[in-house]
Amino acid sequence: MKSRLSLAAAALLAALLSSTQAQTSDAQCKTTAKADIVLLVDGSWSIGRLNFKTIRAFIGRMVGVFEIGPDRVQIGLTQYSGDPKTEWHLNAHATRDSLLEAIVNLPYKGGNTMTGRALNYILQNNFKANVGMRPDSRKIGVLITDGRSQDEIVLSSQRLRDQGIELYAIGVKSASKKELRSIATDPDEIHMYNVRDFAFLLDMVDDLTINLCNSVKGPGGELEAPTDLVTSDLTHHSFSVNWTAPGGPVEKFRVTYMIAAGGPTLQVLVNGTVNTVVLDNLKPLTQYVVNVFAVVGENSSPPLTGTEITSGDLRITNVTHSTMNLNWDAAPGDVLKYIIGYTPEDGDGKQVEVNGEVTTLSLSRLISQTEYDVTITPVYTEGPGTVMAGQAITGVVPAPKNLQFSEVTQTSFRATWEHGAWDVALYRIGWTKNGEQIFQYAILNEDETTHVLEDLEPDTLYDVTVTAIYPDESESEDLIGSQRT
Known part of the structure; x- marks a missing residue:
């Protein structure tokens, strides 16, 4: 069934088509270069439905200068707030008219501003060959946002740039200039824009499209590529x-x-x-x-x-707070043994040796929340061979769970909980009257998951915390509960 445009959407589409057709030849991006552009649009609640209409018009003006097609410029769009959503992939629209109609019908998502998650999302889902990305195209990402990200964005944007993706960052109203600069490709004067209000977006679209066009053309202009x-x-x-x-x-x-x-x-x-x-x-x-x-x-x-x-591969899987599994490709030739080295960031390394026929190993008793450099060195009769290398970051130590209370009397009750992980070294249980901050504590062995709190006041609500302490001296988050005598 063909979808029908609302009157408002039809009017906006007509305006976009008219605006595109009325643009002077100087405003058009004349190039035979291929480019894959992914637009990453903030659809959080702070935008507002009225301002989102302005964003639609802005996007329509921005993409209207390009010749759209599988052999020219392709444009995909992902909208994000809490969770990103691909509205259409790079290969979804083969004509400019089809693309403009999709922009007119772009829905407003709503939610929080999780820009870092969205940047990771387009790298993993939109800049992919199976959804239209071409190996010989220029790769460009354009972020449009009105707020500060509620998650990490520096590493997320760096991963995109490391893959040869040129990033533009466009901020409106309360968007952070520092965040925009950290996202945008250098130089900032070409790739970073910030305006005080949505009404000013259309004022800077011509300057943006000129720079985008130059990015599409690249430094070589029309010179034919190998x-x-x-x-x-x-x-x-x-x-x-x-x-x-x-x-x-x-x-x-x-x-x-x-x-x-x-x-x-x-x-x-x-x-x-x-x-x-x-x-x-x-x-x-x-x-x-x-x-x-x-x-x-x-x-x-x-x-x-x-x-x-390059040849070989080391795979690190099932990483927890204190363990990780290693699996590597067998080195060529007659391997006598493998030397496995694992070194924590800012720490001393350790080594373990396995027989030359072994290609898997589980490492344990690692330090939590720590980046480890792992090396696999095959050893031959004539000496060491090519080193395989990898990195992994251990996780957060688990907290105890399922805090329960029983045997309640006027002056005591029993607290019982379950292990969060097998390698707990100690437990610390604390208790205080509800609303007070002065706790009493008891330290328990790793196999003790129950404790009787005594000498309490009658008919009084007590707050109880249980904390797991691990061999590397890391402490878990508190398991919290309350019980009245």
Whole structure:
């Protein structure tokens, strides 16, 4: 069944189409470059329904300058508040008219402002090949928000930038400039916008679209990009990269590569008649992002992009507050043994050895809420082989649970609880009259999960706390309850 537009939506769509058609040729983004743009729109309650209409008009004006299609610019949109929701993926709309109609019908979500979760969401769900992202396109994210995030955003935005995604941050009213700067790609004067009210959004849309257009074109403008990126000859420290040159003349090719998780960008320049290069001195078991640019004079083409992982893999799973499971690929050849090293952040490392046929191990008695560097070193008759490396962060120590009271008398009662985890070292139970802050405490052994509170006052409500203390001296959150004598 075809959906019908409301009168208001139809009017807005007509206005957007009219505005798009009336834009001068200078306002259009004239390029044959491919770009995948994901709009991340704050739909929290602080926006308000009336202002959300302004956001729809703003988005319509912003995307109206682009030629939309599977071989040009694709635009997806995710709306977020507490939980992000994909409104449409990159490959959902193949024409500008279809895209504008979707913008007109964009619903208002409502909720809290969880920007960090939303940034992670678009990386994991929207910038994906199976929903339309193309390997040879420029990747751009545009955040529109009116408030301060209620969760962490620095690492979330860095993960996107580490994947080669250019980020714009647009803030309205009470949006934090500091947060916007930490999200936006440098330089801020191109990628960060902040206006005092929603009414001013449309005033800055032309400047934004010019910068977005330049991002779509990239530093190389219309120079044709190489095609058909292929990697081969994979080892633990190198691999070969091959590509097909574009049809026009090329002076040289610039090949850049960086660790996908973040790090410095390295580059190799080769003559324009060459179409292969070996990247070496790489880290083992590490994913790399590779870009190949055609270069003529000062101009560079859009990048031909691909990824490759050097040989081997270490998998860290089932991470708790004090344990983690390791599983790794068997190293080639006749391995005598593996040396497993695990070092806590700002701490001393430990080692354990296993037989060369073993490829799994459980680590225990770890420090909670701590990042561990884990290495697996195969050892051969002639010496150590390629090191496999990984990282994991242990979790929060669990609190005890299910606090119950029994055997209540005028001057005593029994408190009973259950273990939150198997490796508790001690329990601390505290009690005080309701409303008072001076507690009495008792320290119990790890196997004691019950305690009788005595010498209490009759007909009095007592607050009780039970805290688990672990071998690394970490303390759990308090398990809290109340009981009247």
